[in-house]
Amino acid sequence: MTTTDRLREIVGADFIRTDEAARAAYGQDALKRGHPPDVVVLPANTAEVAAIAKFCDDTRTPLVPRGGGTGYTGGAVPVRGGVVLSLERLNRILEIDELNLLAVVEPNVITGDLQDAVERVGLFYPPDPASLRQSVIGGNVAECAGGPRAFKYGVTKQYVLGLEAVLPTGEIVKTGGKVVKNVVGYDLTHLLVGSEGTLAIITQVILRLVPKPPVQATLRAIFPSVKHAVDAVTRLIRARVVPATLEIIDGDSLDAVAQYLNVRSLAPARTAALLLIEVDGLSEQVSGEATRVEESCRDAGAMTLLRAANDAERQELWRVRREISLALKTIKPLKFNHDVVVPKGRVPELFALVDTLRDRFGLRIPCFGHVGDGNIHVNIMAADDATEIARAHEAERVLFEGVVALEGSISGEHGIGFAKAKYLGIELTPETIALMKRVKAAFDPHGILNPGKIFPDEVAQ
Amino acid sequence: MTTTDRLREIVGADFIRTDEAARAAYGQDALKRGHPPDVVVLPANTAEVAAIAKFCDDTRTPLVPRGGGTGYTGGAVPVRGGVVLSLERLNRILEIDELNLLAVVEPNVITGDLQDAVERVGLFYPPDPASLRQSVIGGNVAECAGGPRAFKYGVTKQYVLGLEAVLPTGEIVKTGGKVVKNVVGYDLTHLLVGSEGTLAIITQVILRLVPKPPVQATLRAIFPSVKHAVDAVTRLIRARVVPATLEIIDGDSLDAVAQYLNVRSLAPARTAALLLIEVDGLSEQVSGEATRVEESCRDAGAMTLLRAANDAERQELWRVRREISLALKTIKPLKFNHDVVVPKGRVPELFALVDTLRDRFGLRIPCFGHVGDGNIHVNIMAADDATEIARAHEAERVLFEGVVALEGSISGEHGIGFAKAKYLGIELTPETIALMKRVKAAFDPHGILNPGKIFPDEVAQ
Numbered sequence: 001m002t003t004t005d006r007l008r009e010i011v012g013a014d015f016i017r018t019d020e021a022a023r024a025a026y027g028q029d030a031l032k033r034g035h036p037p038d039v040v041v042l043p044a045n046t047a048e049v050a051a052i053a054k055f056c057d058d059t060r061t062p063l064v065p066r067g068g069g070t071g072y073t074g075g076a077v078p079v080r081g082g083v084v085l086s087l088e089r090l091n092r093i094l095e096i097d098e099l100n101l102l103a104v105v106e107p108n109v110i111t112g113d114l115q116d117a118v119e120r121v122g123l124f125y126p127p128d129p130a131s132l133r134q135s136v137i138g139g140n141v142a143e144c145a146g147g148p149r150a151f152k153y154g155v156t157k158q159y160v161l162g163l164e165a166v167l168p169t170g171e172i173v174k175t176g177g178k179v180v181k182n183v184v185g186y187d188l189t190h191l192l193v194g195s196e197g198t199l200a201i202i203t204q205v206i207l208r209l210v211p212k213p214p215v216q217a218t219l220r221a222i223f224p225s226v227k228h229a230v231d232a233v234t235r236l237i238r239a240r241v242v243p244a245t246l247e248i249i250d251g252d253s254l255d256a257v258a259q260y261l262n263v264r265s266l267a268p269a270r271t272a273a274l275l276l277i278e279v280d281g282l283s284e285q286v287s288g289e290a291t292r293v294e295e296s297c298r299d300a301g302a303m304t305l306l307r308a309a310n311d312a313e314r315q316e317l318w319r320v321r322r323e324i325s326l327a328l329k330t331i332k333p334l335k336f337n338h339d340v341v342v343p344k345g346r347v348p349e350l351f352a353l354v355d356t357l358r359d360r361f362g363l364r365i366p367c368f369g370h371v372g373d374g375n376i377h378v379n380i381m382a383a384d385d386a387t388e389i390a391r392a393h394e395a396e397r398v399l400f401e402g403v404v405a406l407e408g409s410i411s412g413e414h415g416i417g418f419a420k421a422k423y424l425g426i427e428l429t430p431e432t433i434a435l436m437k438r439v440k441a442a443f444d445p446h447g448i449l450n451p452g453k454i455f456p457d458e459v460a461q
Numbered sequence: 462m463t464t465t466d467r468l469r470e471i472v473g474a475d476f477i478r479t480d481e482a483a484r485a486a487y488g489q490d491a492l493k494r495g496h497p498p499d500v501v502v503l504p505a506n507t508a509e510v511a512a513i514a515k516f517c518d519d520t521r522t523p524l525v526p527r528g529g530g531t532g533y534t535g536g537a538v539p540v541r542g543g544v545v546l547s548l549e550r551l552n553r554i555l556e557i558d559e560l561n562l563l564a565v566v567e568p569n570v571i572t573g574d575l576q577d578a579v580e581r582v583g584l585f586y587p588p589d590p591a592s593l594r595q596s597v598i599g600g601n602v603a604e605c606a607g608g609p610r611a612f613k614y615g616v617t618k619q620y621v622l623g624l625e626a627v628l629p630t631g632e633i634v635k636t637g638g639k640v641v642k643n644v645v646g647y648d649l650t651h652l653l654v655g656s657e658g659t660l661a662i663i664t665q666v667i668l669r670l671v672p673k674p675p676v677q678a679t680l681r682a683i684f685p686s687v688k689h690a691v692d693a694v695t696r697l698i699r700a701r702v703v704p705a706t707l708e709i710i711d712g713d714s715l716d717a718v719a720q721y722l723n724v725r726s727l728a729p730a731r732t733a734a735l736l737l738i739e740v741d742g743l744s745e746q747v748s749g750e751a752t753r754v755e756e757s758c759r760d761a762g763a764m765t766l767l768r769a770a771n772d773a774e775r776q777e778l779w780r781v782r783r784e785i786s787l788a789l790k791t792i793k794p795l796k797f798n799h800d801v802v803v804p805k806g807r808v809p810e811l812f813a814l815v816d817t818l819r820d821r822f823g824l825r826i827p828c829f830g831h832v833g834d835g836n837i838h839v840n841i842m843a844a845d846d847a848t849e850i851a852r853a854h855e856a857e858r859v860l861f862e863g864v865v866a867l868e869g870s871i872s873g874e875h876g877i878g879f880a881k882a883k884y885l886g887i888e889l890t891p892e893t894i895a896l897m898k899r900v901k902a903a904f905d906p907h908g909i910l911n912p913g914k915i916f917p918d919e920v921a922q
Contacts, residue, residue: 097806099805100806150641155642157648157651172892173896174893177869179804179835181607181802181836181873182873183870183874183875183877184871184877185877186897187618187651188893190618190648191648194647195647211698211702237562238559240673242672282745284743284745285746341640341641341643343558343561343639343640345561370642373640374561407638409638409642411643411645412642413644414644416645427645429635431633432634435628435632436646438904441903
């Protein structure tokens with residue numbers, strides 16, 4: 001029996017795709033590189049997922065789980081053909097439990113849809129990756145998605161209480177549960193979070209919710225240098241304010257947005273860095289904190305300072321941040337989009353490093369990101385020609401080595417996938433990589449689940 | 462060369478103990494059951510820990526790491542002799558980084574000492590196990606310690622950013638780091654948290670800190686039934702208040718304290734449940750939240766309601782809670798102290814279950830704990846005689862089965878150790894246990910590290 005025949009038996013003929021268009025579509029993600037699968041299968045439920053895994057394990061067929069397909073490192077795309085298992089039919093919110101402050105969802109619920117649903121009852125699911133209108137909870141869990149609100153609220157990991165998952169060998173396991181404390185056996189839940197679909201296929205997620213903060217205040221401050229902006233962040237932290245978001249946008253990114261939108265005022269002259277700061281909580285507290293934010297920015301030498309008076313003004317302040325991705329595309333066709341992270345006190349050193357890369361490699365490298373977490377999106381822009389691409393790759397290696405020297409990490413949000421696998425050894429020792437590979441083998445003895453990801457020699461195979 | 466000779470070579474003669482008193486002392490923890498080691502070794506640093514592990518692995522000698530020795534499930538005590546490795550000499554706070562909001566510590570820093578040190582600079586390390594003046598950070602990490610503040614602040618897991626650890630085979634690994642976001646490879650950090658010293662020996666910990674909340678308000682409310690008390694909690698949650706602590710004490714526990722201290726007013730007549738509630742934060746917010754707490758308690762039928770006007774009154778309100786452990790000892794000599802957890806909405810069902818156990822087994826079972834987390838300490842009291850002990854064990858099995866039926870977990874704070882290993886299968890499926898054992902083998906191929914813990918058939922060996 002062929003793979004396609006057996007999969008058809010499991011899910012029915014309507015839920016198999018082998019046409020070229022589907023294979024191309026399911027063969028890439030936001031990285032725009034990948035390899036088509038031989039077949040795409042769309043199971044209806046956990047039992048079908050388990051049967052598919054068992055078959056792939058028995059026949060040693062590569063099996064790649066896929067959620068929203070919005071990743072930046074190729075985590076959801078095949079590199080060796082085989083089967084793409086799209087979880088798109090497992091897309092229901094099963095339960096929103098207001099009393100126990102939790103939600104039970106299938107993996108392909110769109111993150112923004114869940115947020116809307118829980119906010120309607122006064123609750124809040126904080127993780128807010130930029131892709132939240134396209135990406136799904138299962139993918140957010142597999143990648144441990146972050147977002148601007150992580151400074152105050154933490155990343156996806158902090159909200160996952162329990163999982164149902166299918167092992168590559170076909171067993172269904174449940175980890176954690178509906179309780180916020182559980183120390184029975186090993187914490188497999190948080191081992192699966194961020195494992196990039198290489199250990200198990202997530203089929204159900206129990207998420208912790210928090211009360212929705214009733215009030216926000218949004219502020220924008222403009223600084224003559226990144227150093228001044230980070231000084232403002234330092235002063236804020238010393239004033240013990242914990243903003244929900246603390247975003248930085250550098251001059252190069254602002255120029256790109258101003259030019260793209262043709263609104264010069266979005267990037268005032270001599271702006272080297274813009275901070276977008278949001279505090280939230282009870283109204284009693286928010287106005288006091290906003291005032292302290294203003295003081296911190298003023299004391300750090302902010303050139304201008306705005307505070308949104310209403311939601312329209314708030315949206316206007318966020319507009320620059322939201323338009324960056326599209327604006328950058330107008331600079332150069334290729335964007336090597338990195339999500340490095342350093343201890344927040346070392347952010348000025350990170351920006352200084354990027355300056356040296358700009359000079360040395362003659363490339364535009366607009367930067368923006370979550371300065372409160374030290375998590376900066378460094379975008380190495382390149383023309384679609386071989387020499388410029390080679391320069392961009394050289395620059396990214398120097399960037400990663402520099403970030404690790406600054407006690408940082410080469411990825412704070414996007415994961416490794418296959419795109420960064422060759423750089424893993426910059427951050428992790430051979431002993432740690434060997435240990436991780438033994439953990440992988442404990443879950444996936446035949447190496448069928450999402451092969452070619454994370455580990456460097458897997459890529460070389 | 463004997464084990465003792467080789468260990469002496471590694472750490473020096475002054476840091477080996479083989480005398481009976483030491484073997485007895487290091488052969489038990491707060492559970493007061495265990496088995497003496499053949500030798501106790503006190504290494505000075507990570508390199509010595511690694512050399513000890515390598516030797517034990519090569520010679521297949523059981524190796525049991527030990528922190529403060531305050532655990533309730535025998536996690537730090539040998540069940541098969543061998544070597545106890547006490548980390549007591551690794552006891553320094555290496556760094557408190559105010560700007561990056563983190564601390565780097567050796568494992569045997571006493572938790573309360575770290576809290577004092579960070580609070581002196583306006584920071585806060587929230588996890589507050591009852592043992593915080595004796596237990597140490599390394600043990601808190603190994604067990605994923607909780608405490609009253611977990612409702613608002615989370616458990617130890619939420620504060621561990623990175624670890625240095627020695628594998629049973631002697632390799633030194635570093636996981637995570639000084640950044641709050643890191644998605645490079647598998648999250649070994651959080652796999653080690655709560656692994657009860659069975660996967661690796663923790664030799665350094667990087668902890669996240671938060672700003673110290675400047676103001677607290679402490680309230681006490683007394684209710685005619687557990688149901689009334691839980692109703693108050695529900696109302697609080699619906700009012701979107703997030704107290705730092707939400708402790709419940711049942712009538713049986715209150716009676717024990719009142720009798721022990723001979724202060725009848727501590728347990729007013731007809732009290733079935735007492736709530737101790739603390740809100741913290743900025744002063745702007747705390748007084749508003751305290752008022753909402755009072756409203757919620759009053760609306761739920763509180764018989765009396767107190768709010769501490771100053772720190773002396775606050776300490777007085779906490780006094781009942783602090784004296785429970787000592788008071789219970791006066792009831793019966795043996796206390797089977799369980800830390801079960803259910804979704805908080807099901808706490809009344811848990812108390813109803815305990816009532817049936819009291820009737821059926823004729824035992825006193827005072828209960829108290831962290832009602833906001835649904836995490837209740839159920840103390841099955843017994844005389845030191847065989848039939849009563851047998852009844853207590855029967856009651857605990859029925860308790861665990863009932864808790865799992867309520868979508869809960871058999872341990873929210875204390876872990877499994879060897880004391881609860883035989884009950885693991887009540888909560889976890891054979892597939893999940895088998896997977897955890899494969900993970901164990903990935904770290905500890907020869908099974909030398911802390912053998913006989915967590916897994917049921919290990920105990921039977």
